[in-house]
Amino acid sequence: MNDMRSAGEPDYTDADFQRVRRIAQDEAGIYFPDTKRTLVYSRVSRRVREAGHASFHSYLDFVQTVGGRGEMERLICALTTNVTNFFREKTHFMHLEEIVVPKLAAQVRAGGRGRLWSAACSTGQEPWSIAMSVMTAFPDAPAHDVRILATDINADVVAHAAAGIYPTVEAEAIPAEKKSQFMEPHGDGGLRFTGGIRNLPAFRVLNLNANWPMKGTFSAIFCRNVVIYFDEATRERLWHRLADRLDPGGFLCVGHSERVASKSQCGLEQIAPTIYRKES
Known part of the structure; x- marks a missing residue:
């Protein structure tokens, strides 16, 4: 045909x-x-x-x-497909609040810096969920050197994400206490992130398969439901690049249908079905 x-x-x-x-x-x-x-x-x-x-x-x-x-x-x-919602895969955010952020908080209170990365942020539900988890476990994070890099290849969805405004129905997955703490009514039936939490995410357009301008490393990287669109060679190359950008002992969260290269290949050990830890 x-x-x-x-x-x-x-x-x-x-x-x-x-x-x-x-x-x-x-x-x-x-x-x-x-x-x-x-x-x-x-x-x-x-x-x-x-x-x-x-x-x-x-x-x-x-x-x-x-x-x-x-x-x-x-x-x-x-x-590309942009399907996401708040606190998707709750185990990732529990791990973030209970394991990652307390360590990050100790690090920045001692004078260091704390960095997290949402590597395919789409319309922003993932990085804003990360920000809410950070604020829950580390309420004074905005007063310290803590940032969440949020990137996507699509400039339109990055602009949407940076605005931090969502219809009420999209915010239903946010726990009520977090919603009241971090959001305010906006327009006709919308909600907007407000207060110190807005200082945490930095939104940028980035092609994961091109050059990366950032220089530092991250305590955790969320790269979920992205590599399912890549062939095997591209997928393995990205796992290696992401592993290189993790702090020693840092974590990579992936989607449920995704598997990272073996530990011997990129130094990432699986500690839960969709969570990997870089060797210290």
């Missing part, structure tokens, strides 16, 4: 799918198997139309020009 176009829809051939697949791999490390051909069409065809092209071929020609760089970013964003 070469052309799966419906009436009024842009041309889409097997060659176009292969080309999108190569672009996704080269630009973001995303791997699409043959079974995702229709999914790619459904996600990209809207971008093709909105950019004013009659075919995938002409659209893909455009995104690979200097002038099409902005549209290339929108294409990559269209190919």
Whole structure:
């Protein structure tokens, strides 16, 4: 089957799918198997139309020009999925409050610094959940050198995350005491993070498969439900890079369908089904 176009829809051939697949791999490390051909069409065809092209071929020609760089970013964003909610995988946040943050607090009170990283922050529920856990276990964290780096490849979702504003229904997963402590009503039925907690997260656009500008290491990194989109080589390379950015004894939290390379490969020991610890 070469052309799966419906009436009024842009041309889409097997060659176009292969080309999108190569672009996704080269630009973001995303791997699409043959079974995702229709999914790619459904996600990209809207971008093709909105950019004013009659075919995938002409659209893909455009995104690979200097002038099409902005549209290339929108294409990559269209190919990625942003599914998240507050305190997703509660065991990670229990571990953060009970194990990670007390150690981090002692470190910064002694004059050090504390860094955590939400490596695929999407619309912000993960880094704001991390911030609430930090504030719960270390209430005066904003008065110290404590920061949560929150990054994502999608500039639009990073902007949404940085605003810290969510519909009430999205905040239902937040415990009532945390909601009353860290949020305030905003607009028509929304809630907004307020107070010192807003000083903790720093939101940045970052492609995990490109160069990383940050220099320091982290007490914990959340990189959950990301590598499921990568091929094996890209996945293993990322595990090594993340391990290099952990403090000795630091922790990496991953998604339930993800497994990190063996301890002998990257120095990460599994201490719970989805939590790994770097060798001290």
